[in-house]
Amino acid sequence: MKVAKFGGSSLASADQIKKVSNIITDDQDRKFVIVSAPGKRDGEDTKVTDLLIELGETFLDEKKVEAPLQKVVERYRDIAQGLGLGEGIVQTIEDDLKSRLAFDSTDEDRFMDQMKASGEDNNAKIIARYLQSIGVVAEYIHPQEAGLLVSDTPGNAQVLDEAYDHLYKLREKNGILIIPGFFGFSKENQLVTFPRGGSDITGSIVAAGVKADLYENFTDVDSVFAANPTVVDNPCAIKRMTFREMRELSYAGFGVFHDEALIPAFKSNIPVCVKNTNNPGASGTMIINEREYALNPVIGIAADKGFSTIYVRKYLMNREVGFGRKLLSIIEDEGISYEHIPSGIDDTSVILENDQLTPEKEEKIIRRIIDELGADDAYFEKDFAMIMLVGEGMHETVGIAARATKALSEKEVNIEMINQGSSEVSLSFGIHDADVDEAIRGLYEEFFSTKEVLQ
Ligand SMILES: Nc1ncnc2c1ncn2[C@@H]1O[C@H](COP(=O)(O)OP(=O)(O)O)[C@@H](O)[C@H]1O
Ligand SMILES: N[C@@H](CC(=O)OP(=O)(O)O)C(=O)O
Structure with missing residues (x-):
């Protein structure tokens, strides 16, 4: 069984979600799917998570939320229409956002966690609905139902050990499970988000919990490169690297992977593969325990x-x-x-x-x-x-x-x-x-x- 995480760039529009659906259904082993909020459609665009932060902050500052609220709703409307899902789900999302805005905002960090988490939560609902509409047996799973227990530290969740046993039980469910990334629940039933980029962390936790054979992390580049491709022209692709190397590089600025994400997969000895949603045939980068390093000491x-x-x-x-x-x-x-x-x-x-x-x-x-x-x-x-x-x-x-x-x-x-x-x-x-x-x-x-x- 595989866990496949799709980042915001892979889910930024209806066309991207269709590509993702093909990838999911292409391989029967892809049972657990972790999704991010819709990301940037192009260089000028804004990630839905950033729109939600703007919405939450506007509410806290001045309470006039109509314009930032509609920006978020429009992103989902665009996606829902492109997927042929109709207006009903858009209305559900708008209602969900309004109910989150009605949450107690005296603790601003908790309030912002509610807002931020809606990006992945509503996207997971849309994607599950779309898969069902094309005849795939798929189900949206709420992280609380999955037992994804985390520390009660808003914006900085750490997984609790009990979560892994709860997640293992997901193996018993039928069909493909669509799980929103980026947040879990504390023992006191509080929603808590991981740090930014944290859907990678959810993917790794679920991979460890369900004892997956492979954790696939789908993004918008063919592989991890030896240097940031926006700075160096045509950098070398890394075919294989160790967990330690990826962790250090992610910590030091490789945007492709969240550095904390590797720990659960590493501890459970689950290999990780970074792949491209826009070119799924490319072999990607494998992250493993050990590699030969005679050819180039620096990766x-x-x-x-x-x-x-x-x-x-x-x-x-x-x-x-x-x-x-x-x-x-x-x-x-x-x-x-x-x-x-x-x-x-x-x-x-x-x-x-x-x-x-x-x-x-x-x-x-x-x-x-x-x-x-x-x-x-x-x-x-x-x-x-x-x-x-x-x-x-x-x-x-x-x-x-x-x-x-x-x-x-x-x-x-x-x-x-x-x-x-x-x-x-x-x-x-x-x-x-x-x-x-x-x-x-x-x-x-x-x-x-x-x-x-x-x-
Ligand atoms: N060394 C690197 N190798 C590959 N991608 C890199 C590297 N450094 C930075 N990046 C950037 O990371 C981006 C992918 O990460 P991110 O935008 O978080 O994706 P996602 O939306 O899939 O989570 C790539 O588009 C690329 O510009
Ligand atoms: N959407 C969240 C979490 C995340 O992991 O997103 P992405 O997969 O697009 O990096 C963020 O922007 O921080």
């Missing part, structure tokens, strides 16, 4: 913008017992997680994601570092990007860092920070946001210009 280059650094300097910091713990607890008190902590003798930097910060939090953190830790200097630096080289073969290969720094210097990219992960499957550099694309191209030319085969 990919990823980069992500939007980081800040807290720079802290204090003379004899290295001798002060507990300094690091106290520094991190100041950051923890603001509910902020950190990414890396490169350190010197008298100074240290803590790298964080910008979107967790506000001017008030920044000011408070700096004040506490100076007052409570007696730092000689502390300040935020902005507009950082992290660029990462990833590959299982890197730790056994001499000279990777030298080649990478040379490639960056030839592109005149200033390196602010270097971090060799202890896993030795990655090497990352802190650079300025503005240099990211040049840096990716420079590293790509260095490590992939001979188009060594990525097996």
Whole structure:
């Protein structure tokens, strides 16, 4: 049995949903289907999830929701008409959105979770209805009915272990099961969403729960590439990669897969295949436990913008017992997680994601570092990007860092920070946001210009 997850780009219009239906019915093993909300139909378009966020935020700000509500309803009307489903289901969706808007909005995060989750929920209902209309035995399954239990952390759900046993029981059901991605339910019956891009996570959880033979992740590219195809022309396709490599690359900015998604599939030893809805015959990228890495020690280059650094300097910091713990607890008190902590003798930097910060939090953190830790200097630096080289073969290969720094210097990219992960499957550099694309191209030319085969 297979679990197939279809991303927003695969479900953005009626024509895309028809392609998806063909893919589902082409292979009898595709029993569990996880769907995202409709994504972008072209580069200028807006994902339904973003329209829903706009709708929810408008409601919270000013309560005048007619225009943003109709934008969402129109997307579904377009799809329903293209699938020949009639107006009834569109009205049901509009009613569903209105009932969500009537939810208690005193807890804004919970209210927003209700709004965001409707994107996948209503899409799953439409797709199940369409499959039924063409004679396929298919059923919409609500994540609560499936027992997809998660932590009670709005916008940041984590699966609970009990969920897997509940999901296993889905195997007993007849026909194809259409399950909305992106959200589950807490033990207190609260709807909770995963982080953005979280339908990938649902797919992986369901694959682990039903003990699937394969988790197929359908998107809009033929494979995972060694670098972002919107930055590098015609990059090498990756045929096979390990879970560790994919996790590092997703974490570092490969948009194709959510980094947390791999963990459930990996723990249950379920191979993952990334495939293209628009070209399902292409073999795609297999993500497995181990691979041969003799040909090219580096498998990919990823980069992500939007980081800040807290720079802290204090003379004899290295001798002060507990300094690091106290520094991190100041950051923890603001509910902020950190990414890396490169350190010197008298100074240290803590790298964080910008979107967790506000001017008030920044000011408070700096004040506490100076007052409570007696730092000689502390300040935020902005507009950082992290660029990462990833590959299982890197730790056994001499000279990777030298080649990478040379490639960056030839592109005149200033390196602010270097971090060799202890896993030795990655090497990352802190650079300025503005240099990211040049840096990716420079590293790509260095490590992939001979188009060594990525097996
Ligand atoms: N290294 C990479 N390999 C393949 N795709 C990548 C890579 N880096 C970024 N992407 C982008 O990821 C996109 C697919 O992810 P996403 O838009 O989330 O798809 P979906 O809508 O299927 O969830 C591709 O269209 C591509 O532009
Ligand atoms: N629709 C949600 C969840 C998701 O996974 O979507 P996609 O498969 O389009 O990345 C989002 O946009 O975050």
